[in-house]
Amino acid sequence: xxxxxxxxxILQKNEQAFRQFVEQYQSLVLKTCNGFVHDADDAQDIAQxxxxxVYQSIESFRNDAKLSTWLYRIAVxxxxxxxxxxxxxxxxQSIENIFSNGDxxxxxxxxxxxxxxxxxxxxNERAKILHEAINSLPKMQxxxxxxxxxxxxxxxxxxxxxxxxxxxxxSLLHRAKLNLQKKLINYYKIF
Amino acid sequence: MNCKDLNKILLFxxxxxxxxxxxxxxxxxxxxxxxxxxxFNELSQTLDVITTEKNIPDSPFFYTRLxxxxxxxxxxxxxxxxxxxxxxxxxxxxxxxxxxIGITFGILLGNSASTVKSxxxxxxxxxSALKASADEYFLNxxxxxxxxxxxxxxxx
Numbered sequence: 001x002x003x004x005x006x007x008x009x010i011l012q013k014n015e016q017a018f019r020q021f022v023e024q025y026q027s028l029v030l031k032t033c034n035g036f037v038h039d040a041d042d043a044q045d046i047a048q049x050x051x052x053x054v055y056q057s058i059e060s061f062r063n064d065a066k067l068s069t070w071l072y073r074i075a076v077x078x079x080x081x082x083x084x085x086x087x088x089x090x091x092x093q094s095i096e097n098i099f100s101n102g103d104x105x106x107x108x109x110x111x112x113x114x115x116x117x118x119x120x121x122x123x124n125e126r127a128k129i130l131h132e133a134i135n136s137l138p139k140m141q142x143x144x145x146x147x148x149x150x151x152x153x154x155x156x157x158x159x160x161x162x163x164x165x166x167x168x169x170x171s172l173l174h175r176a177k178l179n180l181q182k183k184l185i186n187y188y189k190i191f
Numbered sequence: 192m193n194c195k196d197l198n199k200i201l202l203f204x205x206x207x208x209x210x211x212x213x214x215x216x217x218x219x220x221x222x223x224x225x226x227x228x229x230x231f232n233e234l235s236q237t238l239d240v241i242t243t244e245k246n247i248p249d250s251p252f253f254y255t256r257l258x259x260x261x262x263x264x265x266x267x268x269x270x271x272x273x274x275x276x277x278x279x280x281x282x283x284x285x286x287x288x289x290x291x292i293g294i295t296f297g298i299l300l301g302n303s304a305s306t307v308k309s310x311x312x313x314x315x316x317x318x319s320a321l322k323a324s325a326d327e328y329f330l331n332x333x334x335x336x337x338x339x340x341x342x343x344x345x346x347x
Binding site (some may be wrong): 022023027028030034035038040044047048052055123126127129131149150176178180181183185188 | 198199200201202203230233234236238240241243244245247249250253254260261263326340
């Protein structure tokens, strides 16, 4: 079934068509969300939110763009919203931690005791360093980097999703890589 | 190429995005510099995390969970519509009472106004009757004066 036929059937609330649509694009949405949030469970929840939004607002889809482009846009927006909410929660938690120092000391002891599997701890640590570096990028650079590296989209496809030009995407990606390189090198030079 | 120059292009070297000559120069420097070799290893392994994270498996129960969520959202929405309609209709009862009280008050006011009007009509009738009789009185006076004046003139 073509995208156009799929959309028409979903508009008629055809469950089979919607199921086919979900199965066809589930991987795309999941990978995009995971690229932003770096957590499989959160990525699943956000991906569900994306498909719920599609179900509720399919009539607003204009056939001038590809269905996948529209899906990417929704996935990126939902993921960025999730990150924003998380940052607020983390900020509040850090304030709470200042007033409850005893708990944080207990956590540190527990972490060092369970550091038996050095290899796994190292790979988790690497992931954490990478995620922090990627998440610290400016929003547009962040989005372009995730779509290029996690989704392997071409410059043209990224430009369609971000509703910008190809030269802008090239510039965003170049700056994102320079910033990422600087952060990672600074981190490893200290350690 | 020195270490500082390599640090500016290391990520692009790892991704294979440099021009061939620059790529070769970078490779030559890394092979001859221990510090840059160590940095290259760390950066490469860190960027490999992306390759691992890209392969997130699909959940077999994804559609089932999604369907349940959509159904529960539909139920919540129909409940919200019902409760808002019910809530709105509750507001109609005191509003209707207010309107009835207002109409009753209006009728009562209207009745008392018409009573006042008939009283004033009676008053005006009486006053016009009084005036008529007063006019008659003065008219009689005027007639008398003319009458006397006439006779006085006659005497002269």
